[in-house]
Amino acid sequence: MKVNENYLKLEKNYLFIRIAEKIKAFQAEHPEKKIIRMGIGDVTQPLAPVVVEAMKKAADELAVKETFRGYEDSGAGYDFLRNAVSGYYKSFGADVPACDIRINDGAKSDCGNLVDIFDDSNIILITDPAYPVYVDSNLMNGRRIVYADSDETNGFCAMPSPDGYLLEDQKVYPDIIYLCSPNNPTGAVYTREQLSEWIAYAKAHNAVILFDAAYEAFIKDSSLPRSIYQLEGSKEVAIEMCSLSKTAGFTGVRCGYTVIPSELKTTASDGTEVSLAQLWNRREGSKFNGVSYPVQRAAEAVFTPEGQKQVRESILYYQKNAELIAGTLSELNIPFTGGINSPYIWFKCPFALDSWSFFDKMLHEIAVVGTPGAGFGKNGVNWFRLTAFGDNQETEEAMQRLRSMIK
Template identity: 55%
Template sequence: MAAEINKHYLELKESYLFSEIARRIREWQAENPDRAGELIRMGIGDVTRPLPGAVVDAMIHAASEMGRAESFRGYGPEQGYDFLREKIRGYYEGFGVSLKEQEIFISDGAKSDLGNILDIMGEKSRVLVTDPVYPVYVDTNVMAGHSIRYALSGEENDFLPMPREDYAADLIYLCSPNNPTGAVYDRAQLSAWVDFARERGSIILFDSAYECFVTGDLPHSVYEIEGAKEAAIEFCSFSKKAGFTGTRCGYTVVPEELKRDNVMLNRLWLRRQTTKFNGVCYIVQRGAEAVFSEEGKKQIEENISYYRENARIITETLDRLGIYYTGGKNSPYVWMKAPFGLSSWDFFDRLLNECRVVGTPGEGFGKSGEGYFRLTAFSTKENTKEAMRRMETLFR
């Protein structure tokens, strides 16, 4: 008998969003070769600021350690080195959240673990995702053969869907600050989701990759909400916080209080990681440790402030133009309504052709994204200002 494939992969929709964006850009560049250098990209969620100096210095020192017999390290602990887990534990204390070191697992980024966590969940899980949605939540569950339901959002709820009695779900994906909308749940809203999950035995998979952009009294972590340790797993990343998009490091928190069928999910995740993962390299973890040093925190805040200023430039432009948006104030993403009643892709084409600016059509993030558009604050300040100047010309 021939080997069988996982046929759920055949159920995946083609990942057309960014490939279609790339195709349209290529066509525009071919038609406008003399203007190709004017293109400003504000669509992809990648950072532009370099790694902080404190991080680079720590990685250089760690690399030199690996070149000496007395300080060389081979396989490290799959769940991460204690020196980094302890720093993350201390970071959570700043939010008033007490964690145990063994509840923190170092990973190569939140994206990986958001999919990998399904290894320890039921085979036919019912999954609830908000819409618009980060595509990884949907695709990884399609691959696993799970059933998916969407909590739709829009201007009527500020793109922050809330639980409903008819939502039946084993797993609930929440992202706050949200990608792509930039919307952020407040404490009361997040408490409603935690209560909902606890009452039904659901598990919240909480993506906090953008928590470093949160200001004021908005929650950075789901564990700031009472009872969340019995109902949620949290995923976070150094990608946006410290520019690790190409360096790869993140962490997942699985509280010991979280149990189903009288089994601690923390132990299941530890077993999964020690079987399928060899850990993040020592050099990268030393760099991540430096994120929490006094010099590292100062340098990182400078970078985050830089992106916040870019977001302010974008939102002030939209305010002047009277365009509805979410995000920007506590997020690097600005989710704007496409003007002139245009569809997401029609506005993409107009912005490209008339302004030489690239963003991301909201339709690519789900049904509720049609008619909206995502801009990111991760460009340079000069390009952000110029892009907004060009955008304003559309309204003259």
């Protein structure tokens, strides 16, 4: 057999391995130092009580023949959860019918698998810096990628280029556009006007937008869009991926959802109209069997009034960390984005250091760990990511240490 040799061209996932190695070496040398980790985007607060109760109740149902459930008919998610997600969208002004929503085991799976329904000849646009999964999942299919720069000049909100993008000395327009807002890693958030510009651009060039809304729950400013479907014309051009990982601490429970509006259609080479949702349902029908029933019940509980109250407490807890980090950076006159409507804070490395040198300096001088921006693309080489998902006290301690290092 022959393997898919696109895989052999991928860069190895060195980023977090290299970080882990550096931490290990430092700790071995300095066993007395207490390292504070603000690098990985994992949550630390426990699940909301109503979520745990819902999961346990569902487990009990499966213990009894009369209430036992096997395969979920469609694999797209139970109606109770799809309706709950639809209601959640409505609560912040997005009209997303339950039938356009598919429940999944987290945004990463769908984000990776969605590319299957598109032809490999499509040109992909990814902002730089970006979540590495966008890049890798397309390189695995041998696709060509153009990058839109997110940098200090545009507040890390890359905007579409009316003149197209250079690819192998040719001017091209992208077919598939990845946008993430609030952004990982930069924490920058697109305004309504900016997103509308992308929607118009996609429409003009017959492109589809894959919109990653995983951090929407952190948006405090109600003038900023939490879903691309809050904007007119989006349903004809955009797929949205979202997750309960950060909204409700589901990184270990695994549940998310993807929206493909029924309005999103294209034309096949023989002239027939093709619904992207139908293609995706066909893909998932053959390669996915739905999300665990107790997990779906747990997710449903997130969207109840009590669930929303409880998960907001954790979000507020993390937002307090984010404010603390943002406040400290302001005080130290370090340029940054994020931290206000986002759990990520992205700052320019002090002392004109590159991101790996700054990583080493932070680790060795103050035993604080973050993520070097270089791991997310070329526009990150002098930038650094901190996350707000840690413990309040540890975050405070880390900011004290940072102050002592900078001042």
